[in-house]
Amino acid sequence: MINNQERKAEYYKALIEKRSEYEGVFFVGVTSTGVFCRPTCPARKPKYNNCEFYETAQQALLASFRPCQRCRPLSHPNQVSDIVRLLVEAVEQNPEKRWKGQDFRALCIDESTARRQFKKRFGMTFVEYARSRRMGLALKSIRSGEKIINTQLASGYDSSSGFRDAFSRIMGAPPTRLDDSRILKAAWLDTQLGPMVAIADENELYLLEFVDRRGLEREVERLRKRMKAAIIPGQTLPIQSMERELTQYFEGTLTEFKTPLHLIGSPFQQGVWEQLRQIPPGEKQASIRALALTN
Structure with missing residues (x-):
């Protein structure tokens, strides 16, 4: 999702004016209807606060919007x-x-x-x-x-x-059965590199991944089965901590993440990760040496 306010204002103006030169530049998701459209969609224009702008159709799809039946954003400009x-x-x-x-x-x-x-x-x-x-x-x-x-x-x-x-295909348990299992909570995080999903319990972060990553469904399924847990929407302190730290990181004010992690792996993998966590930020050669020591 495009978060820059000046760019959103520019795109909204283009949407209102149905400017064809913006075709292929952005798609608009309308939260009040759940559809995403082309800039020149003939439908009644939504309010600014109901618009979310995306650079690609895939981003709009992952944000839960479906293609508009009037402007058919997946069929234009070429049939x-x-x-x-x-x-x-x-x-x-x-x-x-x-x-x-x-x-x-x-x-x-x-x-x-x-x-x-x-x-x-x-x-x-x-x-x-x-x-x-x-x-x-x-x-x-x-x-x-x-x-x-x-x-x-x-x-x-x-x-x-x-x-x-x-x-259930994504989270591993139908909603009515969530109370029968250990509970992990998942939240959507918007970052400068794209939307991410964070999964955590009340104490530690278990997963942080981009929502468009290939294999995310299988990764979530493996986590659920290994932890014998159900995953539901929600917030926990580790998720809130990671969201703050990601914001600070992209602002250039943070170099060390302190959100507690739950690392799932073999003793060998745990050892590699621990070595990597000791490497100061930006020390590429040190990371290569650490990996060499563990191989």
């Missing part, structure tokens, strides 16, 4: 192929779905062709596109920090089954 259009529509019909080979065959689509066309058109493969949509849906509860039932209703899942599926 996309029938394959791309069909797959985008299929994802919207079932955004929680994990795509496999037989799903492409059922649509009479070659999987490698879909991968190539999506990569050329959107800068990401179809699987990455579908995953971003699915991740955005499940991470919506983390991003908002709202109660699970409120997120379920806001997502439009009247029967709750769709939301439960999406949530």
Whole structure:
């Protein structure tokens, strides 16, 4: 998400004026409707406070926004192929779905062709596109920090089954079973390098990762199984500490992170990490020597 206030003001002005030269420069996510649009979308313009601006469609998808049906941000300025259009529509019909080979065959689509066309058109493969949509849906509860039932209703899942599926695929347990397990809490952190997800208990930080990282779902699943825990939206002191330290780090006022960490690894891995933690900031050669000593 673009956080610079001057740039947001510039983009909002371009949105209001429907300036075509900004096509491909930004996408706007509208929090009141849950959709993201092109700068020239013909729909009624949202209020400034309801707008979030993104440089790529993938960022908007990960932030839980779905493509606008009026301006079709994934089909402009150049018309996309029938394959791309069909797959985008299929994802919207079932955004929680994990795509496999037989799903492409059922649509009479070659999987490698879909991968190539999506990569050329959107800068990401179809699987990455579908995953971003699915991740955005499940991470919506983390991003908002709202109660699970409120997120379920806001997502439009009247029967709750769709939301439960999406949530459990990322966090490992359906909402109604969260009380049966050890609880870890997860929060969405906006940083200068992009949004991150932090997972922690009341004492230590277990995971800090970019939300668009490939394999994040598997990483969260491994953490959940190893700790025999459920993961729910929420804040803890370690998460708040890490958020403060990241802000200070990017402001140039912090060089040493002190948030307590829960490191999960073998004795050998623990030893390597401990050696690395002793290296002063910016000491590249020291880090190489430390790694050499442990190999």
